[in-house]
Amino acid sequence: MASVNYKIAFVHLTFKIKQTMIAMLGVVFGISMYVFMNSFMSGINDLQVTLAFSNTAHIRIYNDIPPDHTNLIQTVVKGNPVIRVHNGRVIKYTEGIKSPAPIIKWLTGQDEVTGIEPQVNSNVFFRNGGNKVNGKLSGIDVENENKFFKIADFMVSGRWNDLKFQPEGIIMGSILAKSLSINIGNNVNLLTNDGVSKNYKLIGTFQTGETAIDNSKAYVNINSSRQLLGKNQDYVTDIQVNIKNYRQTWPIIGRLAPVIPYKVESWETANEGMLSASKLRDIIAMAVSLTILMVAGFGIFNIMNMTINEKVREIAILKAIGFSGGDVTVIFLFQALVIGFIGGILGLLFGYVVCLLIGLIPFKIEAENHLPFAYHFADFYMAFCFGLLITLFAGYLPARKAARIDPVTIIRG
Amino acid sequence: MENNIVLTASHISKYFQQPDPFQVLKDISFEVHTGEFLCLTGKSGSGKSTLLYVLSTMDTDYRGELSLKGEKLTGRSINQLAAFRNEHIGFVFQFHYLLPEFSVLDNIMLPALKLKKKSRPEIEDKAYQHLQLLGMEDQALKPASRLSGGQQQRVAIARALINDPSIIMGDEPTGNLDSKNTSIVFDIFKQLSADNGQTIITVTHDEDFARRSDRVIELNDGQLL
Ligand SMILES: Nc1ncnc2c1ncn2[C@@H]1O[C@H](COP(=O)(O)OP(=O)(O)O)[C@@H](O)[C@H]1O
Numbered sequence: 155m156a157s158v159n160y161k162i163a164f165v166h167l168t169f170k171i172k173q174t175m176i177a178m179l180g181v182v183f184g185i186s187m188y189v190f191m192n193s194f195m196s197g198i199n200d201l202q203v204t205l206a207f208s209n210t211a212h213i214r215i216y217n218d219i220p221p222d223h224t225n226l227i228q229t230v231v232k233g234n235p236v237i238r239v240h241n242g243r244v245i246k247y248t249e250g251i252k253s254p255a256p257i258i259k260w261l262t263g264q265d266e267v268t269g270i271e272p273q274v275n276s277n278v279f280f281r282n283g284g285n286k287v288n289g290k291l292s293g294i295d296v297e298n299e300n301k302f303f304k305i306a307d308f309m310v311s312g313r314w315n316d317l318k319f320q321p322e323g324i325i326m327g328s329i330l331a332k333s334l335s336i337n338i339g340n341n342v343n344l345l346t347n348d349g350v351s352k353n354y355k356l357i358g359t360f361q362t363g364e365t366a367i368d369n370s371k372a373y374v375n376i377n378s379s380r381q382l383l384g385k386n387q388d389y390v391t392d393i394q395v396n397i398k399n400y401r402q403t404w405p406i407i408g409r410l411a412p413v414i415p416y417k418v419e420s421w422e423t424a425n426e427g428m429l430s431a432s433k434l435r436d437i438i439a440m441a442v443s444l445t446i447l448m449v450a451g452f453g454i455f456n457i458m459n460m461t462i463n464e465k466v467r468e469i470a471i472l473k474a475i476g477f478s479g480g481d482v483t484v485i486f487l488f489q490a491l492v493i494g495f496i497g498g499i500l501g502l503l504f505g506y507v508v509c510l511l512i513g514l515i516p517f518k519i520e521a522e523n524h525l526p527f528a529y530h531f532a533d534f535y536m537a538f539c540f541g542l543l544i545t546l547f548a549g550y551l552p553a554r555k556a557a558r559i560d561p562v563t564i565i566r567g
Numbered sequence: 568m569e570n571n572i573v574l575t576a577s578h579i580s581k582y583f584q585q586p587d588p589f590q591v592l593k594d595i596s597f598e599v600h601t602g603e604f605l606c607l608t609g610k611s612g613s614g615k616s617t618l619l620y621v622l623s624t625m626d627t628d629y630r631g632e633l634s635l636k637g638e639k640l641t642g643r644s645i646n647q648l649a650a651f652r653n654e655h656i657g658f659v660f661q662f663h664y665l666l667p668e669f670s671v672l673d674n675i676m677l678p679a680l681k682l683k684k685k686s687r688p689e690i691e692d693k694a695y696q697h698l699q700l701l702g703m704e705d706q707a708l709k710p711a712s713r714l715s716g717g718q719q720q721r722v723a724i725a726r727a728l729i730n731d732p733s734i735i736m737g738d739e740p741t742g743n744l745d746s747k748n749t750s751i752v753f754d755i756f757k758q759l760s761a762d763n764g765q766t767i768i769t770v771t772h773d774e775d776f777a778r779r780s781d782r783v784i785e786l787n788d789g790q791l792l
């Protein structure tokens with residue numbers, strides 16, 4: 155048997171259906187705004203992560219610049235002696251990863267690891283006659299690299315797989331090729347830091363949409379880059395690793411980093427700037443949508459207050475015939491709850507539809523043709539909870555006021 | 568039955584602080600027997616309504632002591648008093664005070680639905696019986712706001728009766744009614760006290776009404792005469 159309080163609340167809600175609808179509309183609007191803002195921000199954030207993964211793997215292992223050796227003596231000599239070192243020099247610094255085989259073997263044995271890509275990267279000068287451009291040369295395993303970064307999808311001329319069989323072939327970013335004024339089939343000269351120079355033939359160009367890459371990066375076979383640098387068959391500078399869940403890089407890093415003398419870096423560390431921008435966006439989305447929800451809450455507060463002012467007599471009668479203050483609170487709080495609940499569900503639906511519609515508008519950013527939206531359960535869940543919380547709060551104050559109405563003063567007239 | 572006391576008021580005093588401090592009720596003491604039909608009369612402004620609200624437990628801001636059905640109610644919490652009213656006291660106000668959004672039937676059933684001592688069908692049955700008694704069974708499903716004043720007052724009486732309260736209180740329940748409706752209400756009250764042993768305490772200005780009741784007490788300037 156439903157309690158009589160709910161019956162009364164129901165009668166109140168349905169008797170002035172227009173007022174109820176207006177209060178509900180506020181919630182619907184607030185919550186759909188929340189869903190829209192957050193889904194939009196999530197869409198942008200997710201797009202950025204995807205873009206980040208178009209040239210970084212989840213984990214990168216490389217030989218970092220040597221640690222700070224400017225004050226070596228102090229690490230050995232205790233106390234506070236006066237020490238002066240002039241023009242200290244690092245006498246030996248090995249480049250690249252000396253023995254990648256055991257590391258790769260260890261990585262292969264890990265459950266989480268889904269892909270391993272050894273690379274030989276170096277800074278080179280690209281030259282074509284008088285044109286000279288500084289850039290990055292990546293020596294890669296053609297098939298494996300494509301599995302990681304899907305470069306074949308970004309090719310604007312030539313074919314990615316052709317690189318496999320052309321040790322003298324090179325694939326460049328489209329802007330880089332343009333600034334060197336070279337076309338497919340033309341030769342380009344590469345000059346290393348050590349002064350070695352060698353000719354390659356352009357067999358393809360790619361365009362990722364990220365200018366910093368398109369204007370500086372080029373790919374060759376891993377073996378021909380070893381050759382160019384004069385290194386042995388084992389030599390790698392980076393080992394890129396992909397894992398099952400890219401948000402869970404730390405367990406692997408925690409196990410690997412202490413036992414090898416190389417830097418083991420998560421994509422999150424490498425993209426700190428991007429991630430803090432994501433966080434800022436999330437905060438803005440949250441602030442804006444909470445403000446809107448708050449305004450909606452204020453609307454409910456007003457309407458509830460109005461309802462209660464209209465109903466003082468009835469509240470007094472209810473109390474006279476034996477309803478307690480608690481009953482009266484329940485009656486009005488339940489109305490707020492129903493408004494919040496139904497308004498919340500409609501708001502989620504409406505917000506989703508708005509996202510879908512706005513997602514249809516053509517808009518070109520990076521590799522996307524439409525505004526990006528991502529639908530996360532957490533966003534919808536939070537929208538609903540916040541909505542309910544705010545309606546409850548907005549309903550609670552008027553309900554308390556109703557509960558405190560003194561029947562005698564009202565009935566006395 | 569004569570010695571069965573249902574209400575004891577002893578040394579009830581009440582002050583209003585606003586607009587000027589003054590004493591509305593001055594040391595009022597009296598008793599009411601079970602099944603008595605008691606009328607409270609007095610000039611306008613003599614404190615009848617004020618006294619009735621104290622007796623009804625709605626007003627707790629007074630001095631002295633009030634007992635109903637042998638229970639001392641002075642000092643109890645507001646919620647305890649609400650529960651007591653719900654079960655033991657029926658109210659009829661001067662201005663009918665029905666809930667306009669509810670049907671006649673719902674209005675009558677509300678106190679019983681709140682009390683939760685009976686099932687819904689039982690309560691509905693009972694509400695219909697009362698409506699029948701008051702000659703209003705054909706109005707049961709109408710919204711309360713559509714009734715005439717006399718009809719509304721009868722519905723208010725039916726509502727007051729739904730929980731079989733020991734005491735029924737009225738503040739000028741016939742004040743707005745014509746003589747025909749007044750005599751209907753009087754007959755119902757008379758019947759309730761005589762046949763059911765329910766106690767009636769009602770404020771009235773109607774001298775004829777008061778004369779035909781069991782006992783009349785008169786207030787003058789906040790004192791019992
Ligand atoms: N809330 C109040 N504040 C101050 N004075 C009041 C209030 N209610 C009633 N009074 C005064 O108390 C006196 C008694 O009022 P009331 O009990 O309503 O008289 P009655 O019902 O006999 O006409 C009157 O003088 C009235 O003006």
Ligand SMILES: [Mg+2]
Nearest residue numbers: 615616617738
């Ligand atoms: Mg009065």
